[in-house]
Amino acid sequence: MAQNASDDIGYFLLLDEVHKADLGTIRVWSNLKIAFDGKDIWVKDFTHQQIHSVEVKSIPYKTIFYSKGAKLYLHNSLLPDRNIPASLLWTQIDRALPISLPDLNHNYFGIQEKISIALVASETEAEAVAMITSLDVLKQYIETAPAIRLEHLFWTILQNKDVLLIGKPLLPITGQTYWRQEDVLLPVGFDFDLSILAGKLIDTINPGRRGIVLWNQENRYLFIDKNAFQPLSLSSFRNTVNHPLFYTGI
Amino acid sequence: MINNYFLEMIKTLRKQEEVVLYGNILHVNEKYIIAVVDFLEQEFRNEMLEYPDPVAPEFNPEAALWAAETIYKAAQLLLYRENKETDLEILLPDYKAVQTSSTVLSVDLCLRFLPDILTQLKVIDSEDAMIGILERKIAYWHYSGIPYTLTSDQLDFETMFAERALKHLYINRIITYKKMDLAMLNSCRDEVAGHLGIFADHFWKEFNKEKQVDGKY
Numbered sequence: 364m365a366q367n368a369s370d371d372i373g374y375f376l377l378l379d380e381v382h383k384a385d386l387g388t389i390r391v392w393s394n395l396k397i398a399f400d401g402k403d404i405w406v407k408d409f410t411h412q413q414i415h416s417v418e419v420k421s422i423p424y425k426t427i428f429y430s431k432g433a434k435l436y437l438h439n440s441l442l443p444d445r446n447i448p449a450s451l452l453w454t455q456i457d458r459a460l461p462i463s464l465p466d467l468n469h470n471y472f473g474i475q476e477k478i479s480i481a482l483v484a485s486e487t488e489a490e491a492v493a494m495i496t497s498l499d500v501l502k503q504y505i506e507t508a509p510a511i512r513l514e515h516l517f518w519t520i521l522q523n524k525d526v527l528l529i530g531k532p533l534l535p536i537t538g539q540t541y542w543r544q545e546d547v548l549l550p551v552g553f554d555f556d557l558s559i560l561a562g563k564l565i566d567t568i569n570p571g572r573r574g575i576v577l578w579n580q581e582n583r584y585l586f587i588d589k590n591a592f593q594p595l596s597l598s599s600f601r602n603t604v605n606h607p608l609f610y611t612g613i
Numbered sequence: 614m615i616n617n618y619f620l621e622m623i624k625t626l627r628k629q630e631e632v633v634l635y636g637n638i639l640h641v642n643e644k645y646i647i648a649v650v651d652f653l654e655q656e657f658r659n660e661m662l663e664y665p666d667p668v669a670p671e672f673n674p675e676a677a678l679w680a681a682e683t684i685y686k687a688a689q690l691l692l693y694r695e696n697k698e699t700d701l702e703i704l705l706p707d708y709k710a711v712q713t714s715s716t717v718l719s720v721d722l723c724l725r726f727l728p729d730i731l732t733q734l735k736v737i738d739s740e741d742a743m744i745g746i747l748e749r750k751i752a753y754w755h756y757s758g759i760p761y762t763l764t765s766d767q768l769d770f771e772t773m774f775a776e777r778a779l780k781h782l783y784i785n786r787i788i789t790y791k792k793m794d795l796a797m798l799n800s801c802r803d804e805v806a807g808h809l810g811i812f813a814d815h816f817w818k819e820f821n822k823e824k825q826v827d828g829k830y
Contacts, residue, residue, distance in 0.1 A: 506665060506666065506667060507665055507666075507781070508665070509781075509784070509785060509788070509807075509808035509809075509810075510663075510785040510788070510789070511785070511788050511789075511808060511809065511816050512808075512810070512812075532812050532815065535810075596663065597662065597663045597664075597665065598659075598662030598663045601662045602662060
């Protein structure tokens, strides 16, 4: 089988030791080999694509050679520049350039620092399981609703005018919908900015999971006791709005 | 000491859905009837909170009392049978008022428990003459008889479905008891499908399957 002509060409990169840190961007290419020759750093085994990539082009003060036979030619040159450096010790680039983490500052506690909790638009799809609607809208629907649609739903009244419904499937009425993350209801399409901290946050504001936390888009939350929810039915609705302690003019 | 056995029986039936009988007393004393009617009216008002229309129907004392007496006597006759078969018709008279939401729902307060008594009767003796008599009542007031399997050609849907709200309740009950034979009737099928909406598969899988086998939808 004929050999691919381009395979014979190897690419070499020469860099002064001072600029060693600039190799960080190509360190992830595990096919590369690296060798140290006094104050020079040699990198070899680039593929054709790698040598023409932005990562390599953006390394300053480099010299690129290509090899043919035992000679090295400067990039874009037809005259041999030097021999391939012999007797070098080639190692994997990620072994030769280890990562060092900054030392831990034992005197730093970060007590003063605070993080702010915010909601951001989220890409992850989540099913809506709760909705806020007004008493009027619910009244319109519920008076003629099939009983089966009201089963499995729980409801409570917020601030004497809005209704919070929880359960699946939701009713076909207009309203703001929410999805549920454990015991927190978040507006659909939104998630915590620092979603990894959600569990910690819920434990802080809802210890023992006694209630439902309703988070709104203005970044405020409402704590609702779980006992406040009642199964939704026409009689439950009528008993509530006709109750003497409940004046909304409905 | 309990005096009003009739009231006590109806009360435990309504509250605990159990039948407690206090001896073989088929005759109901006139003076105890008022208390029963009052109790049933209260129960009726509570149930009308679920009526799917802002204007609830009136309580019909005559219809409710008939149903209460029927269920009381049927329970008595189920346990203590000392009468001849010919007496049964006299003990269990028919009641044929026009089916309006008022009469149907008043009757239903007590008559809804008749299917269970019928099932018991059939277990004891499937040849019992009482079964036919009671089935006739439940075929007429068939809103109460939805859980019981009746032959559909006996049932009159025209008057039953004349009122929108009553029809709505009827369909609700078909779905609650998942009565496929009723749901597949021409008079009911579209309504049942409408109630289930796009969640038919979630609420009642079998109905959705039948509906699609039929190919009409």
